[in-house]
Amino acid sequence: MKKIFIYDTTLRDGTQAEGISLSVMDKLKIADKLDSFGIGYVEGGWPGSNPKDMAFFEEARGKKYKNAKIAAFGSTRRAKVKVEDDDNIKKLLESKAPVNTIFGKSWLLHVHEVLGISPEQNLLMIGDSCAYLSDNGREVIFDAEHFFDGYKDNPSYALDALKIACKNGATTVVLCDTNGGTLTSEITEICLSVHKSLPKKVLLGIHCHNDGDMAVANSIAAIEAGAMHVQGTVNGFGERCGNANLCSIIPALELKLGINCVGKEKLARLKELSLFVDEIANQNPNKRLPYVGDSAFAHKGGMHVNAVNKNPETFEHTNPQFVGNKRRILVSDLSGRSNIMMKIAEHNIDLDEKSPEVAEILETLKRMENEGYEFEAADASFHLLAKKILKKHKPFFNLNGFRVIVEKRGKGEKCISEATVKLEAQGKNELTAAEGDGPINALDHALRKALIRFYPEISNVQLRDFKVRIIDGKDGTAAKTRVLIESSDGHKSWSTVGLSENIIEASWEALVDSMEYMLYEKNEKMKK
């Protein structure tokens, strides 16, 4: 079986992304995770460019990695400096990383306009630098920067840059689409041709950026054309539009091309890896990411849901379990009866597909979504709605009203928010008030305060997320407002929705559903 080497540059190229910054500790955690996932090379940083990167290598030296070789990144030596005197090269050796990846120019535009040297000088710099690091016992990977742009401009010079690296000890030469704009057909053609010209013992590698929205396809095309080494980042982090996403490349290799890179067992932890890296880098996970996103196997259209029910292969390009993901069925005005049935099954509600209640739930849902509700992301509200239609829900409390006052008494004065809530539970009335940071927060406090007397377990509930959407901004401030709330009791979380012309009333509705659902769940558990 063909083996492809996976080279991760999340810790170096990934941190060039806008809004991503990793501490030394962050980098060490990610390196551990990549190693245990079975990644063969982990590029830790550019020791010559900043002290934080050097600190990573110092820490990493003390660690034992099972699968990963640690690579330090740098450039070929500067133009007028001997290789052994070049600071950047010295720092590479100082990092003591067993692998050194150095980039050099293969596009004459850069040789002339950025470096301002002759083509011959540039080739000497590549040769010198590879030879020196290789002589010092390092595994040398040569990253040919802007290779495709260079090749399209002057194929023989671009090839010369590779050849001099090979001659001087580089064991892998990597074709970089640095500006990320090369088309897949060009990648295929150029890689096929380069692959033929290289010495057999040297591995061909590929490094793509996503500026043309083709980084993954380009990486796979290069592998099909002979590349055996592929560089990328977890979740496609990277400068501008990002690097090729390893979370898409690895499953394509394993599941579609039958190429071993981390093995089936580790592949089943791909989603975990993706979420872990987002978490450390403080990024909101992108739901739509191929393979690993929350929506990657989420079915919404009624006909799709119906077919997936019969055979998942009909609308899934691969089995979500292979990458540690799972199938989800969404409910919306696009759904048919089968969505509702599957959803109802998820919620353990016993119901016959042909019963009139299913039609009633479906109709109610469509009408409400037409008004502006959205149940896709509000599972708890959906559950309560279904139970109410089935007349299987007895409310835990009755609301008799609320009042919210927001007041600013003078310039520079803090805004005061106060809420009053009146409700009835267990046959008793309760009227109470609370303050908060803003009207919704005050309302939340007052509602809890009123309920806690009857249901002390409410004290564990916390609001985790709060989203507001104006449904049709065209009507100015009288537009409808939809509020989505995510609540948690520390173990489980649930989401509810509210809708009104009045943001306070919409929030109120979602808050009330949230408390109601929590009490309902608790009650169900006690029944069992």
Added chain:
Amino acid sequence: MKKIFIYDTTLRDGTQAEGISLSVMDKLKIADKLDSFGIGYVEGGWPGSNPKDMAFFEEARGKKYKNAKIAAFGSTRRAKVKVEDDDNIKKLLESKAPVNTIFGKSWLLHVHEVLGISPEQNLLMIGDSCAYLSDNGREVIFDAEHFFDGYKDNPSYALDALKIACKNGATTVVLCDTNGGTLTSEITEICLSVHKSLPKKVLLGIHCHNDGDMAVANSIAAIEAGAMHVQGTVNGFGERCGNANLCSIIPALELKLGINCVGKEKLARLKELSLFVDEIANQNPNKRLPYVGDSAFAHKGGMHVNAVNKNPETFEHTNPQFVGNKRRILVSDLSGRSNIMMKIAEHNIDLDEKSPEVAEILETLKRMENEGYEFEAADASFHLLAKKILKKHKPFFNLNGFRVIVEKRGKGEKCISEATVKLEAQGKNELTAAEGDGPINALDHALRKALIRFYPEISNVQLRDFKVRIIDGKDGTAAKTRVLIESSDGHKSWSTVGLSENIIEASWEALVDSMEYMLYEKNEKMKK
């Protein structure tokens, strides 16, 4: 020059995305925008699947589109129904859309397991349906669902499905990678082979999904292999991982393959189109989107910035202006200063780059944006801010306070909102109150009512749009809220921003800026 037909399905396949739901008004707005951008086909929905989609076609009939033909989507007839009696086919004709796009099965797995009919029956259904719609004067586009999976399973049956559509009046047949998992190399090979087998007068089309992270590369590969019609969505909206992103496909065709689809002039409004659709669909723009994302031409690495300064081509695959985007230099004081200078120049404020006020504006702006303000979309607030720092602004009124009360007196009772505003203008005090649909609307009414006595021109101001964004939902309802308001006096419109933990206070801030800016502008004009 080769011409490729762009077929947008944002309004149909795009709304299959998790979290995306469009009202009829939303759809009409997007259709207008797509038309003015030069898109050739706009698929409005599936009239047979829900009433909202039919309502779109009713409204769209009254409109004149310059570039777009409106297409209605549906399926081939059902198995045991005559084509003229099929509800879904009837609705297609009822929609009166000039183009009908119908999908049919081309994968035997689906024929057997989903439809449960014979391969011959399926072919008859395709033929019947195309013929009937074509005989009724419609332009018929046949979407061959799961074509690539079908072709890999049984090439001759998959081709038969296309051929019967061609024979029966379909003028375009579209190969759909419905499950989105096909590799680019397979797309190329299959499209080349299909292209040879089709009648010359029938156009080959391509419809890709992004489950393998290759939708854009696959669409381009199909075009290179002979497809002349390409389907996709703005920003890649769509079920699961989304559809092929037209915002990546169109510039690749125009700028890299020299193929005309919307023309250079319209292409320069691509970013505007992308943002417009995100806004209507209430999606946070993805910064990393190729071509149109805020980060797409953002340079962070020091060496890159340096090289781009010498020659942008060194690190940019295309000119950002071609797609209406711009270069950004990240983390650099110098770039900050030049941004401010550009912004100040836009606003016709006279100021020397080296003056201390520029530094002060820059600092204030950075501090405020760090808190959560955003001035990119709130030009009027930026203008007032700059004028205030330059001490060139004299306020038209002083605010002494406000109070908002929202009250719900009982179950089923309408929520009442009332606002009181206290202010001082032209040396006089004013205290007044007003009601409204919701707290912000009441506040808006009260503020206007108080000002109108001093500035009757306020009566012309209307709120046009109102947007709320929770900056960090993680703190629950105490998170910060940013409110953006767009106002208009019938001729001109302007936008203002407010930020607070309290949504009422944030709205108040934006409302006040809006009135202030209107009065300021009016005053400036009178000076001239």
